[in-house]
Amino acid sequence: VSAIKELAILVLHESTQGQDITMEFVDLDANLRNARAEEASYLEILDRSGSIEEVLSVTRQLAQVRGRIEQLEGRMRYLENKTDLATLHVTVTEETRIEVPTRKWRPIEVVRQSFRDLVTGLQGFVDFLIRFAITIIGLLIPVAAFVALLIWLGWKFVAWGLKLLKKQ
Known part of the structure; x- marks a missing residue:
């Protein structure tokens, strides 16, 4: 003991x-x-x-x-x-330890990191706008060409119909 x-x-x-x-x-x-x-x-x-x-x-x-x-x-x-013989009961409890943070608080570094995050976020937003614009333009050109073709065909059809009416 x-x-x-x-x-x-x-x-x-x-x-x-x-x-x-x-x-x-x-x-x-x-x-x-x-x-x-x-x-x-x-x-x-x-x-x-x-x-x-x-x-x-x-x-x-x-x-x-x-x-x-x-x-x-x-x-x-x-x-x-x-x-x-003897019976022995032992209870062992580990000592509680309090951990102290090792890094110091540096507010200037926090501000710098915040600006870096802001710039990175803005870059990501601008990248999104560029991709969105290119995608929309890439889709709008064929759609616009198709609509223009339909309008041109419609115009030709109407002109042909008017020509027939004038002949009669």
């Missing part, structure tokens, strides 16, 4: 808890001795019994006692191992 605390810049909370298991261990030991004595008694009875019913009854009781002995021994082993 002290090695982990040495790594920390700041320890916000620390607590240590323990549980005294001496009484439980003593009780388990006493229960285990009693269960083994009971097992020995059943083994003596088993040696003396004669009928099958008596043997089966004593065998059932002996199995129950042996199961209880195994449980008690298992719990005692668990408690012995638990005293050898």
Whole structure:
């Protein structure tokens, strides 16, 4: 625990808890001795019994006692191992860092960049107008030629019709 605390810049909370298991261990030991004595008694009875019913009854009781002995021994082993180990909960939180901008504010550079952007925008607008005009002219010449042709044909048709009317 002290090695982990040495790594920390700041320890916000620390607590240590323990549980005294001496009484439980003593009780388990006493229960285990009693269960083994009971097992020995059943083994003596088993040696003396004669009928099958008596043997089966004593065998059932002996199995129950042996199961209880195994449980008690298992719990005692668990408690012995638990005293050898400790549980440690550690929560690590990274220190919050505030980033300071490294570039200085330069208002003159902002004005220069704004003028550059304005010129670039105007250039783009003029480029658009040039393209638009060329496109419109490129479309208007053939359309105008077609309209002129229609007008000329219409004029010729009307003139031809008037000529026919005068002849009649």
